[in-house]
Amino acid sequence: MIINVEELNPGSILAEDIYVRTNRPIITARTVLECEHIKILKAFLVKEVAIENTQIDGTIMIESTPSIHNQTREEEKNDFLSLFLQTVQLYKKEFISWQSGLPVNIANVRTILLPLLEELETVSKEIFSLYHLSNKKEYLYQHSIAVSVISALIAQKMNYSYRDMIQVALAGCLSDAGMAKINQRLLNKIEPLTEEEFNEVKKHTRYSLEMIPEHTLLKNETRLAIYQHHERIDGSGYPMGNADNKIHAFAKIIAVADTFHAMTSERLYRKKQSPFRVMEQMHQDHFGKFDLTILQSLSNAITQFTTGSKIRLSNGEKAEILFISSTPTRPLVKTLQNDLILDLEKNRHLFIEEILEY
Template identity: 40%
Template sequence: MKVHRDEVQTGCIVEKDIMGMTANLIIPKNTVLNDEHIKILRAFNITEVTIEKTKADGHNYRPKQMPTPTDAAVKEQTSAESLIGANTDKGFTSTYLKTVEEFKKEFTNWQSGTPINIAKMREITLPLVKTVEQNKFLIYSLNQYSTKKEYLYHHPVAVSILSAMIGKKLGLKSGQVNQLALAGVLADCGMAKVSTYILNKEKPLSENEFQEIKLHTANGYKMVKDSPLLKPEAKLAIFQHHERFDGTGYPTSEKSDRIHLYSQIIGIADVFHAMTSERIYRSRQPIFKVLDMISRDLFGKFDIKVVNALMKLVGDLDIGTAVKLSTGDYGEVVYTKANAFTKPIVKLNNNEELLDLSQKKDVYITEVLG
């Protein structure tokens, strides 16, 4: 929806790129607006902005001057919605944020001791996976929705989507991909058994606190082990997703082929989304910088075929894809080398220079713009 700049609120999500007078991108789509963004809108004299109907917290956008509706108005609106269909597609962003809200409710129930409803998790998770399967570009927005305060609820939903997409890239069958999606969204269900003090702590954890966090894999397995709707390999992935190929992971320091493929996939999806997202005591890193870090700094931690699947899924950009570089320049991908997915050749917009990122170690893509 289009709104006046003065009606924009923090937490609103940009639906379309915001461009300046010189056609340079100012704020990319899918950005969650904060006070600094609103100042930028005024500085560049941007008077109108297109935003999503749903804010980052999952609530519908409501202009400040809009009066609170009466009971009669609410009934009238509900009646109108029933005529056009309550499940009308309102876009991926709205669906994603509502899924996160549904997950949050389920997580809160688990904290109170309620058993996991696997059928419910299928219902809220698999439609998102199907949507992303039809439009891979949506992957690049997953890390932008998460906030430090709500990371605990965004992370499992994003890991579910990424795990399913990596599995699909590896050639797994539809049923296997669905099991991966379920295992991904439930991988951290054991966090419901961790004290809220630790979950909300804004400083690095002590050793004892980290030891309590590490129990979430075993606790998660206990929470799902009796469910007939999860395959044994999916349950194992929930237990093993923090194991590492070189034996440095937990809870049992398994190595190489003793770590199931599902565990490997969810493990790398977990690391990738965590590193690219805002967390309580860590800032998010640009997607393509993280891909380089995974291939370089985490070499040997994951099976190479799983790493390559992630690289191909996220790093293999189509020719013509618009990108922003760490130099501040904008351009488009003109060629991707088979052995350097994260470092394509980019044609710069300002002077049409061809820049081979594989020859520029300190230059990387910071945003994929479409």
């Protein structure tokens, strides 16, 4: 929907890139607008912008009920966006109840997640644009839901049964339940944590296990995965420092999903990063810490583009993929502005920022 800049409120989500006499957008699509963004738009004399129908708090601006059979691809994306944001708000209510001392209701969490999980097959590509929605104030709640759906997608790509995929999703969502027992001052701290503070936060894995009861909807292995999701296969993780064969397969999946979403998201102390850049970092900088089969499954899910796909590079230029090499995140591309051929394998200073069109 189109709205006058003077009527914009923080929390609105930009639907289209904003260009002002530049080749690179001054603000990119899917940015969650804050006061600073609105000031920039006014400074550049932008009069109107397109925004998503759903705000970051899950509020729907204009109710509509389009026919599912007649929906366009863009409408499907927007439906998934709205569903994700509304799910985040439902989870937030559960989390706040845990902070007040109420028990974790497994059935409630499962019910909250199921509508999103049912969309995995049709909107899996949109999952990797969720990082645009990363919002400092809502990060903790967004992270749990994003880790859940990313974990479920990995499990699906690895041919897990539907039942086990649901278990992986539940474990991903509940892996940070114990954060409800951590001092809020630490959760909202802008600066990096001190060693003492980090050791306090690390207790959340134990708190999660203590908070989550044995339940017919939750396998014992799922509870174990929640406890182990910060373990690393080289033994460098926590809480036990377990190595490869002592870590449950579910936990290995959540470890990848958790790290991937955290690295792509905007945090109180860090800017968001491209999923393609993060994928490379996880393969290179974190080598030996994650299961390679799981990493490859996530990488394959991200790089579903084909020859002819339109992308945006890290320098802001739009390009078209000409040839996909053995490293999918670094194909041969042609810039759309001046038809320059670039081999991203050789131009390591550049990377794919995002896919614009498949």
